[in-house]
Amino acid sequence: MAAVVATPELRRPAVFAVRTLAVALGYYAAGRLGLVRELTVEGAVFTPIWPPTGVAVACLLLLGIRVWPGIALGALFVIMSLTSLRPAVIGNLIGNTAAPVCAYLMLRKVGFRNDLARLRDGLALVFLGALTAMLLSSTVGVGMLVLTDKLAAHSFWAVWLAWWVGDAMGVLIVTPVLLVLHAITRPLRPARWKEAVGLGLIACALVPLATHSRVSLLFLVYPLLIWAALRFQLAGSMLCALFTSVMATVAATDSVGPFERLSRVEVMIKLQAFNGTMALTALLLSAVITEQQHTRRSVERACQELVEVLEHLTAGDAPPGRPVKDIQETETTETTKATETTETTEDKNG
Structure with a gap:
């Protein structure tokens, strides 16, 4: 009996440890992936999209x-892979942990649903x-x-804006x-797979063209997002938005296509404006x-339920979920009331 009782007690810490380590590794992997592409603003290096914030909020x-x-352990892994432990690093660690926790608390406070099946859920995630x-x-x-x-005071707002938008884009995408x-x-039905494959092939051809062409063709991705949202809802639109955002970030960090001959600040503004409007369109439309x-x-x-009830009533049968005895008693009661009413009326007239 003691062994049976002790097993769940030992299992809970083990599950907690495994879950914590899995979240930390996922956060760290997303962080290393986000660091592949970087931009520099006012001497500070930042990522246009910071995936760990999205991973943290989802977890x-x-x-x-x-x-x-x-989340805190994963943030520590990412920071230690870049620099040593200093007071500024501890502040970043606290901020990177507290922000997703605050996002979670606010979303739960307003009754957020993970399926994002309501417009209010999309608005809550965004704002x-x-x-x-x-x-x-x-x-x-x-x-x-x-x-x-580590940063000049006059550069605060430019770096702050780049940091904030990068973290927000991680959550949005x-x-x-x-x-x-x-x-x-x-999985999808076989008939839907054909359309999904067709959408994917068109996206693989159109998105690189729109994001790497010297002619500004970024607007071409919006019909693609609308198609994905109409036919595949959130799954289609957000996967399409994620692919487009990655390709746009690659073009921006390489200074090619519509981002050619722009300053670093202009590249940051154009990229973040495009990614933000695209993510908002995909999320809210779906x-x-x-x-x-x-x-x-x-x-x-x-x-359909109303039609079934009317059909049963017309046939004299009980509606689904209602016994025949109840209907007979109801009919008897109504007949008795009608008879009493008639007799009362005749007595008054007499």
Whole structure:
């Protein structure tokens, strides 16, 4: 009996340790991937998209608040791979951990659903999870650089903006993709696979052209996003947005295509404006379409149930879920009431 009781008690710390390490490794891998492409603003190096913030918010939404040590450990791994442990580094570690936790708390406070099936969920992820919560990490991180004389005070706002947008883009692009991948339970039907393959082939041809052409053709990706959102909802639109964002970031960091002959600040502004509007379009459009589809299905089910009830009533049978005895008692009661009413009326007239 003692062994049976002790097994769950020993299993819980083991599960917690494995889960924490898995989150830390995922955060670290995303961080190393984000560092592949960098931009420099006012002497400070930053990534246009910081995937670890999206990974952290997704892990918190899927696994709960208890995984925050894994986020802190993963952030420590990323920081230690770049520099040594200093006061400014500790501030960055705190900010990078606190921002996703704040995003999680705010999203749960407003009743956020992981399936992003409502417009309010998309708006909450944009304005609370990305734009508001990431103010914490950027403010703490850049503030520590200024306080430790690693950054000039006059460069605060330019670096702060680049840091904030990079963290927010990680939440806008990476978090929905991870939530969608976690929610997938069955593959597409064979008929849908043909369309999905066709969409993927067109994206592989059109997106590199739009992001690397000297002629400004970035607008060509929006019909592609609309097609993906209409036919495949969040999964299609966000995967398309992720691929487009990666290709645009590659073009921006290489200063080719529409980003050629621009200053570093202009490249940052153009890239982040494009990535932001594209992610917002994909996320909110797919949320609206999914919400409308759910509403339509609910109305269709209600109409079908009403038709079934009317058919049973017309045939004299009990509606589904209602015994015949109840209907007979109801009919007897109504007949008795009608008889009493008739007799009362005749007595008054008499």
